[in-house]
Amino acid sequence: MPPVPPDVTWSQPSPPACLQRSDGAGRLRFVADHGRTQATGLYQSDPVRFLFPLPERGEPLPAILVTTSGGLAGGDRVRISLAAEPGAVATVSTQAAEKVYRSTGPVTRFDTTIAVAAGAWLEWLPQETILFDGARFARTTEVDLAAGGRLLAIEMLVFGRRARGEAFSYGALRDDWRLRIDGRLTWADALRLDEPLAPLFAARAGLDGAAAMATLILAGEGGAIARDAIRDAAEAHPAVRIGASVLGPVMVARFLGRDARALRDAVVQAVGLVRNRLAGLSERLPDLWYG
Amino acid sequence: MATTMITTIPIRTPMPHPIADGDAAALYRLIAWTSPAYPTGAFSYSHGLEWAAEDGLVPDRAALEAWVGHILEQGAGWSDAVLFAHAYRATAAGDWTALDAVADLATALRATAELALESTQQGAAFLSITRAAWPAPALDRLAQLRAGRPVPLPVAQAAAAAGAVPLPAALAAMLGALAATLVSAGVRLVPLGQTDGQRAIAHLMPVVARTTERALAAPLDDVGTAAPMVDWASMRHETQYTRLFRS
Numbered sequence: 001m002p003p004v005p006p007d008v009t010w011s012q013p014s015p016p017a018c019l020q021r022s023d024g025a026g027r028l029r030f031v032a033d034h035g036r037t038q039a040t041g042l043y044q045s046d047p048v049r050f051l052f053p054l055p056e057r058g059e060p061l062p063a064i065l066v067t068t069s070g071g072l073a074g075g076d077r078v079r080i081s082l083a084a085e086p087g088a089v090a091t092v093s094t095q096a097a098e099k100v101y102r103s104t105g106p107v108t109r110f111d112t113t114i115a116v117a118a119g120a121w122l123e124w125l126p127q128e129t130i131l132f133d134g135a136r137f138a139r140t141t142e143v144d145l146a147a148g149g150r151l152l153a154i155e156m157l158v159f160g161r162r163a164r165g166e167a168f169s170y171g172a173l174r175d176d177w178r179l180r181i182d183g184r185l186t187w188a189d190a191l192r193l194d195e196p197l198a199p200l201f202a203a204r205a206g207l208d209g210a211a212a213m214a215t216l217i218l219a220g221e222g223g224a225i226a227r228d229a230i231r232d233a234a235e236a237h238p239a240v241r242i243g244a245s246v247l248g249p250v251m252v253a254r255f256l257g258r259d260a261r262a263l264r265d266a267v268v269q270a271v272g273l274v275r276n277r278l279a280g281l282s283e284r285l286p287d288l289w290y291g
Numbered sequence: 292m293a294t295t296m297i298t299t300i301p302i303r304t305p306m307p308h309p310i311a312d313g314d315a316a317a318l319y320r321l322i323a324w325t326s327p328a329y330p331t332g333a334f335s336y337s338h339g340l341e342w343a344a345e346d347g348l349v350p351d352r353a354a355l356e357a358w359v360g361h362i363l364e365q366g367a368g369w370s371d372a373v374l375f376a377h378a379y380r381a382t383a384a385g386d387w388t389a390l391d392a393v394a395d396l397a398t399a400l401r402a403t404a405e406l407a408l409e410s411t412q413q414g415a416a417f418l419s420i421t422r423a424a425w426p427a428p429a430l431d432r433l434a435q436l437r438a439g440r441p442v443p444l445p446v447a448q449a450a451a452a453a454g455a456v457p458l459p460a461a462l463a464a465m466l467g468a469l470a471a472t473l474v475s476a477g478v479r480l481v482p483l484g485q486t487d488g489q490r491a492i493a494h495l496m497p498v499v500a501r502t503t504e505r506a507l508a509a510p511l512d513d514v515g516t517a518a519p520m521v522d523w524a525s526m527r528h529e530t531q532y533t534r535l536f537r538s
Binding site: 174176178179184185186187188189190191192193194200203204205206207208210213231241242243244245246247252253254256 | 343348349354357358361362365366370395396398399400401402403404405407513514515516517518519520521522523524525526527529530
């Protein structure tokens with residue numbers, strides 16, 4: 001075998017790094033059985049784990065996603081697949097904030113597919129994702145909703161380890177949403193933060209100095225009720241920029257703020273209001289949200 | 292001669308000129324289609340700028356240039372430019388399935404009700420007027436393809452331009468028209484004098500040139516924005532007390 005020219009090795013990831021990368025998957029299906037929802041079809045591979053605590057009183061069946069590696073590095077990948085069958089009611093959350101570490105080049109991927117059948121109510125409520133300075137993160141969320149099904153979903157991004165005074169000064173982010181209703185593309189969203197990042201954070205039409213941002217989506221009936229509840233509650237959070245809009249069968253709310261903690265509080269309250277007004281669930285989220 | 296060193300970096304022409312080859316007809320079409328007199332209702336949309344001005348985010352000409360420049364380069368200007376280029380190529384290739392898919396994505400990729408309205412109402416008006424005044428088989432085909440479904444503005448514009456105007460010039464004109472529409476809204480809202488408005492438009496030319504060049508090379512997957520503040524402003528505009536604009 002001819003020797004490998006030395007310059008080629010620089011452009012390739014070294015084999016040990018390849019072996020250390022994780023590629024975890026988790027799949028879960030919720031079925032309604034005589035008015036009670038059960039989780040079935042569980043599949044999980046490291047570092048993805050699902051925990052199933054007992055539901056709090058009056059709450060839907062909870063599933064808690066855990067990434068046991070403690071964080072995601074460049075080249076790591078997580079694939080989550082959730083399905084709610086007709087009539088199922090379930091909440092999927094994460095145990096802690098997801099950390100995305102600085103990468104020397106490879107992208108960290110997080111891909112979620114969600115299917116919601118008619119009459120089902122599914123909540124996809126991951127806690128915030130913290131992008132360490134230098135993180136390169138690509139996230140996709142693909143939703144297939146049947147008419148008559150409903151999905152309440154959030155995604156929260158924190159730009160840098162704010163407690164340490166860190167910003168997201170270099171790196172990259174691609175965050176893509178595709179939502180189909182009865183197979184037809186209904187709503188799409190694509191956030192692109194490419195270097196140089198500083199001008200994007202400085203621009204008033206960009207992030208205007210935001211330390212964190214979040215998007216809340218309610219797909220299915222009830223968008224106007226959700227929008228109005230979020231608007232009414234916005235006055236209690238003067239430090240957070242909050243907007244909401246209804247596009248046909250999708251309600252979208254955006255949150256932007258210079259204080260990641262204040263933003264989280266506003267999002268948690270908004271989620272509580274929407275699930276309460278539309279599904280009759282508690283305004284208070286499961287305990288892990290309040291620590 | 293062979294040993295002469297090249298000491299200067301060649302300057303790339305930022306924008307091809309549609310009349311460089313004597314094609315005055317192409318230029319004439321672009322001027323007509325991107326004129327404020329073309330009845331698509333462009334003057335009635337501010338793309339959230341009305342709220343941004345109200346909120347004090349755009350107090351002067353420099354801030355207006357920065358706000359509009361960011362929309363062109365990182366916001367809907369960029370996304371629509373990529374969508375336009377792909378719709379243009381699909382039309383030119385007669386690939387109606389691809390054109391339909393670009394139109395679906397362009398329709399879905401709207402963060403707020405008013406931004407969706409802005410794109411689909413202008414797209415419908417542009418298609419209907421252009422079919423009447425500048426009939427072309429591709430426009431009839433697009434109307435047939437999208438019967439009962441929205442035709443976003445960049446898709447309607449691209450279908451008209453394909454086969455009639457070179458892509459780089461058409462793309463630059465489309466972005467230039469967006470710049471002019473937003474600056475015109477800014478002149479009323481900031482407010483600014485007419486001359487300052489024209490200064491802003493002149494200063495935005497390099498942004499349009501850069502964005503055109505970048506969009507020409509971009510895969511469809513590069514569609515996306517880095518302008519969440521614009522989405523927020525558009526959402527807040529929905530409940531703004533006094534409004535001159537529909538977005």
